Amino acid sequence: MKTLRTGAAVAAALAFSLTLSACGGSNGTTTDTSSAASSLSGNLHGQGASSMGAAQETWIADFQTDNPGVTVNYAPEGSSAGIKAMTEGSADFGGSDAYMDDEEMAQKHPNCGEGGVINLPVYISPIAIAYNLDGVDELNLTADVIAKIFTGQITKWNDPAIAELNSKATLPDLAITPVHRGDGSGTTQNFTDTLSKVAPDVWTYKPSKGWPAELTNGEAAQKTNGVASALSSGKGYIGYIDASGVTSELKTVNYAPKAGDEFVGPTAEAAAQVVDNSKKVEGRAENDYSIDLDRTAAGYPFVLIAYAMACQNYTDAATGELVNAYLSYVVSEDGQQAAADEVASAPLSGDLATNVRKAAASIK
Numbered sequence: 001m002k003t004l005r006t007g008a009a010v011a012a013a014l015a016f017s018l019t020l021s022a023c024g025g026s027n028g029t030t031t032d033t034s035s036a037a038s039s040l041s042g043n044l045h046g047q048g049a050s051s052m053g054a055a056q057e058t059w060i061a062d063f064q065t066d067n068p069g070v071t072v073n074y075a076p077e078g079s080s081a082g083i084k085a086m087t088e089g090s091a092d093f094g095g096s097d098a099y100m101d102d103e104e105m106a107q108k109h110p111n112c113g114e115g116g117v118i119n120l121p122v123y124i125s126p127i128a129i130a131y132n133l134d135g136v137d138e139l140n141l142t143a144d145v146i147a148k149i150f151t152g153q154i155t156k157w158n159d160p161a162i163a164e165l166n167s168k169a170t171l172p173d174l175a176i177t178p179v180h181r182g183d184g185s186g187t188t189q190n191f192t193d194t195l196s197k198v199a200p201d202v203w204t205y206k207p208s209k210g211w212p213a214e215l216t217n218g219e220a221a222q223k224t225n226g227v228a229s230a231l232s233s234g235k236g237y238i239g240y241i242d243a244s245g246v247t248s249e250l251k252t253v254n255y256a257p258k259a260g261d262e263f264v265g266p267t268a269e270a271a272a273q274v275v276d277n278s279k280k281v282e283g284r285a286e287n288d289y290s291i292d293l294d295r296t297a298a299g300y301p302f303v304l305i306a307y308a309m310a311c312q313n314y315t316d317a318a319t320g321e322l323v324n325a326y327l328s329y330v331v332s333e334d335g336q337q338a339a340a341d342e343v344a345s346a347p348l349s350g351d352l353a354t355n356v357r358k359a360a361a362s363i364k
Contacts, residue, residue: 048082097186
């Protein structure tokens with residue numbers, strides 16, 4: 001069982017629109033507080049994925065310390081809400097745990113001029129499979145067993161399929177209650193995409209931001225903090241959640257493709273392994289860094305990349321300047337390390353980091 005940093009502070013941070021103010025000075029793209037005061041001013045509104053709500057809180061605090069004339073707020077309402085906000089023009093930038101698909105990219109985005117929307121990976125994190133079960137401090141599950149739990153084919157904690165993988169554990173004769181997201185969620189899309197790749201004979205549903213309507217077992221919860229709350233309050237509960245949302249009452253599953261393989265926990269390092277072995281989606285614009293995750297690569301396959309969705313060229317140049325400055329900080333080495341220190345995410349690295357930083361700097 002891997003212990004993941006979170007707690008009440010993270011849950012609280014996800015429960016409301018993140019708006020912070022502070023003082024200090026920088027040029028808006030670094031955190032060098034020794035430089036002259038920033039001349040940037042204005043307001044930015046972001047909306048989207050709740051998975052990176054705590055990371056956004058950290059980035060906003062740091063950025064506003066260095067740019068006291070700027071107010072940034074981020075509403076962690078879910079990935080679908082972020083995509084909708086970009087489509088409606090009600091947000092300056094969006095957040096989503098899944099990059100915009102071709103249909104979403106083809107829609108009109110009122111705040112964008114030439115070049116439309118680009119997807120920039122800003123947050124890499126494992127999706128933990130968290131559980132609440134007294135007396136079981138470590139739990140090993142394979143791909144097929146996880147899929148059978150969430151499809152309702154395995155319904156008791158002492159099922160032979162679970163017991164075989166956990167010979168040292170005393171498993172209770174207790175019903176399993178799986179918890180899934182009830183809102184449109186990029187975390188759900190990543191979770192269901194993983195199951196479709198690692199357990200295709202059991203999980204026969206297409207990846208989607210919405211939970212399959214055919215599956216009526218278990219309970220639904222809204223956003224990351226809602227899942228954390230449901231899991232924490234229910235004995236015998238299990239669910240998928242961004243690792244930053246795992247509270248101290250919960251433990252996390254170790255994963256292996258099949259019995260006999262090495263079990264791996266939801267660590268940032270294991271998640272980054274999968275990203276490092278994945279490729280950019282073909283056919284996208286030069287500065288769009290949507291990533292086609294290889295879920296079968298070595299590492300921990302239940303991984304999400306949260307994207308900032310921004311205009312390549314904004315219809316309002318002042319907004320473009322602010323988005324450029326803020327996202328350039330978010331993807332900078334300092335910004336990525338700040339999130340890693342706060343929520344144990346995996347910083348962008350290597351060529352991906354270099355290219356994403358260039359793309360952020362190109363926003364106008």
